[in-house]
Amino acid sequence: MQLGFIGVGGMAQAIIKGLLAKNELAPDEIVVHSAHPAHYEQFAQATGVVAAKTNQEVVANSDFVVLAVTPNVAVDVLKDIREDLNAEQKTLISIVAGLSLERMAEVAGYELPILRTLPNLNVAIGVGMTAIAANDYLTGAKLADAKGLFDAIGSTTELPEANFSTFSALAGSSPAYIYLFIDALARAGVKHGLSKDDATKIAATVTAGSAQMVLQSDEVPFALIDQVSSPGGSTVAGLLAMEEAGFMTAVVKGIDATIERDQA
Ligand SMILES: NC(=O)C1=CN([C@@H]2O[C@H](COP(=O)(O)OP(=O)(O)OC[C@H]3O[C@@H](n4cnc5c(N)ncnc54)[C@H](OP(=O)(O)O)[C@@H]3O)[C@@H](O)[C@H]2O)C=CC1
Numbered sequence: 602m603q604l605g606f607i608g609v610g611g612m613a614q615a616i617i618k619g620l621l622a623k624n625e626l627a628p629d630e631i632v633v634h635s636a637h638p639a640h641y642e643q644f645a646q647a648t649g650v651v652a653a654k655t656n657q658e659v660v661a662n663s664d665f666v667v668l669a670v671t672p673n674v675a676v677d678v679l680k681d682i683r684e685d686l687n688a689e690q691k692t693l694i695s696i697v698a699g700l701s702l703e704r705m706a707e708v709a710g711y712e713l714p715i716l717r718t719l720p721n722l723n724v725a726i727g728v729g730m731t732a733i734a735a736n737d738y739l740t741g742a743k744l745a746d747a748k749g750l751f752d753a754i755g756s757t758t759e760l761p762e763a764n765f766s767t768f769s770a771l772a773g774s775s776p777a778y779i780y781l782f783i784d785a786l787a788r789a790g791v792k793h794g795l796s797k798d799d800a801t802k803i804a805a806t807v808t809a810g811s812a813q814m815v816l817q818s819d820e821v822p823f824a825l826i827d828q829v830s831s832p833g834g835s836t837v838a839g840l841l842a843m844e845e846a847g848f849m850t851a852v853v854k855g856i857d858a859t860i861e862r863d864q865a
Pocket residue numbers: 607608609610611612613634635636637638640641656669670671672674678696697698699719720721722773774
């Protein structure tokens with residue numbers, strides 16, 4: 602498979618890193634281009650992927666083309682490559698938040714096979730969580746191949762587009778919030794005398810372990826919270842202090858704001 606990337610920012614690099622680490626594709630099966638030669642040429646040199654001189658050259662040399670630019674330029678970029686996409690019926694894979702299949706088809710061509718995806722940064726280490734929605738023209742082997750790319754670097758879930766904004770907040774943006782939680786936990790450890798490195802490792806290990814516990818246990822998180830909280834103990838004291846500071850409200854407000862911005 603030849604896989605093209607238009608845009609090699611944070612998210613595209615995470616996908617490419619994940620695919621290369623899993624040996625899903627060889628570096629010479631990936632072709633990239635972005636706005637600034639200094640960025641994409643340096644990235645190509647560092648990873649061994651192929652640098653194209655234009656977005657059109659990416660399309661010409663790919664079977665599957667990943668649109669990985671920011672939402673504000675995505676439609677203009679699609680307009681620039683639509684002829685090349687349709688000339689040989691390439692498959693378009695979008696990772697652009699907020700850009701619907703209908704809008705992409707309107708701009709790039711109604712019969713173009715398109716997979717709308719919403720991955721997260723954790724694809725870089727093979728534990729991503731990606732939502733996918735295909736249009737009617739993406740079926741059979743092409744759909745399986747496109748989905749397979751994301752299966753190789755984590756979990757995928759087929760989702761109605763109406764739920765993409767919520768998914769984007771809960772899975773696309775939330776790594777940032779979970780990193781923030783880990784950093785806050787570690788900072789508290791530093792406040793009480795641990796080194797930042799030690800505290801961060803401890804906080805991250807416990808966060809990963811607790812997530813595994815939720816996934817593997819039959820209990821809901823609230824029941825697990827009760828199991829940690831010894832009667833009259835320190836955990837319940839901490840929980841109540843966190844709630845007094847608005848922990849749950851802060852999380853829900855953050856997700857509300859994320860969804861609101863995605864839909865703006
Ligand atoms: N970051 C994340 O966790 C997630 C991001 N997304 C989506 O991924 C997309 C990219 O986000 P992210 O990687 O964070 O953003 P970045 O700003 O890191 O990357 C954007 C990329 O687009 C390139 N670009 C800009 N204009 C053009 C153009 N005209 N032609 C070709 N390339 C262009 C930039 O080029 P250059 O580097 O040369 O400046 C850059 O490589 C967004 O649409 C976002 O919604 C989706 C899920 C999660």
